Amino acid sequence: MLLKIAGEDLLRSVEAIQTAYDYFDLGVRTSSEQRWLHCSRKAVDRFKEQLEQIQTVLQVRAHAARPQLRPVSVHELLRQVRREHEHAALSKGICMRVVPIDDSIKSDDLLLGAALRNLVSNAIRYTRPGGRILIGCRGFEASIRIDVYDTGVGIPGEQIPKIFDAFTRLDPGRCEGSGIGLFIVRQAILILGHRIEVASVPGRGSRFSILVPRAGR
Incomplete structure (x- = not known):
């Protein structure tokens, strides 16, 4: 405290x-x-x-110790994340789009929001001016996948297992981040019991995805 x-x-x-x-x-x-x-x-x-x-x-x-799993509006969550990062993206010359779905998931809005904010901040940090970021969703029968795509520098395959470690910065010379953003993402996702996936191509961009159960399932 x-x-x-x-x-x-x-x-x-x-x-x-x-x-x-x-x-x-x-x-x-x-x-x-x-x-x-x-x-x-x-x-x-x-x-x-x-x-x-x-x-x-x-x-x-x-x-x-006490995550509050309850129905969370996907549309409202992504709208809030976009609003908080819109200025940072525009000031860097990055086009950011959000394509939500009108559905609810079962999660803790504080923890899931913290994870998404760090994913979007990370995407802005590693995307060059003129690049693009897309925050979207894909629905499945029992879950919804929330995706953060970017056209940034990408991550070599052998480094992907390390990116969620605390104080890890893949390119310290080009990025001034604190190195704990993705660590926060992993901790929040572990507490929630959700799943995270990463796909990346060096020089072309990355996709970070969080799989969350639908509300009521």
Whole structure:
């Protein structure tokens, strides 16, 4: 609980700093000032991302002993995930589409939402400007598969078993992620008893899929 409260206080402080940088940006004149502001802003953004990931880990752990499996609207869940990531995708020049289905699944919306948010964040991080991300669904008799497709850098086959380990970054030189996003995904999916699949072609993109039982089955 203390860590959660401390994390929330730190996030508020970081958001205040980000607002100050936006204000400073109005008075930037020289190229050296622009470089300094850009580097400082990236450091603050990365710190905020790490704090948010730590908070997510704490939420997942707190939910581990008592996941609340109940009917969850697929359409509403994916709409919320899209809304939270739309700006990040657009600012990077990535086209993001969502194709949901009007159905319900049996899951915990907090844990499943945390997994999906990290999958989409990961897709944005590893997709180059001009790329595409599709969040869609495929229905089966007793389950629904939620897919996150991207046209990103892809993952070599021999590295796929490692990607869900904590602090794993396949290309640290090109990506500044915290390395715990997919670890959070695996922990949430294990708690829920769902299944996750990965398919990827280096240089062409990846598909991460979560298989969730339909509500009432």
